[in-house]
Amino acid sequence: MTGVVERIHRRRPADPGGFNRKLIAPMILGSVLNPINSSMLAVALIPIGMAFHAAPAQTAWLVSALYLATAVGQPVIGRLVDSHGPRLLYLTGTALVGVAGLMGVFAPNLGMLIVSRVLLGFGTSAAYPASMYLLRTESDRTGMKSPSGILAALSISNQVIAVIGPTLGGLLIGAGGWHLIFAINVPLSASCLVLGARRLPRRARLGKETGPAQRADVLGMILFAGMLTALMLFLMNPGLDQWYLLVIAAVVGAGFAWRELRCVQPFIDLRVLRGNAPLLATYGRQLLTATTSYAFLYGFTPWLEEGRSLSASGAGLVLLPMSAAAIVVTAATGRRTEVRGKLLVGALVQIIGCAALLLLDASSPIWLLALLGAVIGIPQGLNGLANQNALYAQADPARMGSSAGLLRTFMYLGALLASAANAAFYKHGATTGGLHDLSRLLLVVAAMFLIATVADRSLSRIGRAADSADGRTPDDLDDLDDRSENDARPVRR
Template structure:
């Protein structure tokens, strides 16, 4: 479960230090290489809840194996890509392939929880969260090492052995779903298609906002309206909007996830690019400078992971996230290395707290029968944040990852982090999460 769940964050984070080398290899500016980020996240944002619903209907093992096999195929496509846009296709395939493992894992945990009577397996949830969080921040360092050893192609090629390991372990260890528990009655294919069409249209508009692309907003609104009408009348909807709409705490968790990861991914990609262009470092050096962030996230997760309470984690994470965003305003081309390391550490702490807290909150708030879809939707909001981050980086770094562009990004991040702080402190329902475990 852990190995499959880290496939997405490792592919997300390794690319942070590869955007500049890939752009140079294909003669593409940051506004084009941003599609390598948005392509994966668009596919993941659509794929996570869709595949999560399929997990609920057909069981986790089958979807896990199909998804991780697709990861290996995507890795080969990336290694052999002759141009940037084939590389984007590889990232889209990676997005769909890596969408299966996390909802499958959450579904398996819920099944085991019902079997054993353990309401909140906080230790295992912490392990899943820790692995994803740590891989997210170790990824840039790993990516820098791979680029230094054999070029940017290796960050795609590494998916082949990872996929093979997932297939072997998944086939041997994951339990089969009994035939009597499989059902296609709740798959709601029309609802899935309308959901995907609406989300895709809106995200494509965000990647190129302007009057010329206003038709995408109209398509998104039309598909969204049809989706709502379909789901409200379907006997077994893809997303039960009545239940979801009445679950205010779960909706608040999704909102926090969106805000937290918009900030996290703007920093991850924007800061990594600025270190290379604005600060003049190589890809390997930039990756190493992001390593303290991973160590901070790991330490925080280890120290707090087994505590199911979430409100305190979110409060501390929100404050430090706001401090980290403000600190970017003080960076320049001559900033000392110790300051660059300190900024990474400050950002690492909320990365170790916010994702873990939201995951524990979702486990307590979601309908057990729809745990796969609910978990997938949490990841959807994660990658909606990543898509917003990619759009922001593309907009503010149109002329390269300059210090002026970084400072403009910092003001945006301060506003988003402040909103995250308000939303976290205002949610009184979080006081109850973890107390019944």
């Protein structure tokens, strides 16, 4: 990550041909708030369950609550960023993270802890669409149409936090209990507020028109949240006696789609997808890869503590090779804008890793567990950045905040599906049998991801110009974005 950031920093901030390096620190720090809260919680689920005498199916709502909130918050804040610019939304969101951290520290019961996770979800929803918006405004200002180095730095930073998160969470739990994984949000929030207030531009707009003020689509929010909640309630406790929940989810979902396609200022702008099949495919791949990666994180880690009898800090150390591998892969491939090859390799290795879970039991040696983590880290380093690069090329520049927020929404939907799967398979604890059942489901999801990648021929065109033999680098990739800027329509792939 240091090499990527240093290359970016060599450009002077006052130079109209270079990216404003003052934006990098608040962008990166804000973007890691969500992954650090996700990764630390993975090692805290067992201790929290013991503290509140809660079963795994109950503590799974600590995961689901955050991602329900982010699934709702991302598109809302993405739309607000498009309308009002990134500064206000970034500062408000990061301030809410500090409030949620304090609430978690003093939570007297599991219910209040879940509420704090909801607030964390909303608070951490601001930085990513704000960062993508800033990338686009800087791209317009400098003429650097593909800031792949900065995209790689953002992705690598998130992978670094994935390294730090589980280990840091385990160390904090060992030092002072699970409360400390919430307390760390207070200094992180304060740092974001200081950097954001000092460095983010007061005015950052795409184009000459600021557009009308956004109205809150309250009905759309209610329908979307109702659809997800009904679906989650069924998936976390599936059974024939719960069939009505699926009916509710389907009916409410249909009403949500009807509403959003007819609303002038929708909660989720489904029109982003209209006529842009490649972008829709990218969202689908994001959903599938997030389901696999989060199910592994929240399924494998509790099994290490309960099924393999490791401590929270020990489980965090076992996960180090996973994220270390992801960092190495992202650093090695991050500046190349080509995506199809990355996704194909990531899909195949993902299948291998999911299948290897079937080989584990309570006596599996530590080296094998660490090796499996390293294997899983490879697709985590490839797939997320590839999908992000694909979105940057495919989305309408005028709706970049909305499109980026929707990409994160699909990622969080995958996390919700993963949380539901873990709750369903770990009804009686994180057992080896439950882990094997989870791995069979993940094999199906990983196979679907491979099929979706092979079938999408449009992926082969992304990055072709940048990687050709004419000497241009990814930072000179102008044609992908100029086409959409000239006709104000999504790029057709």
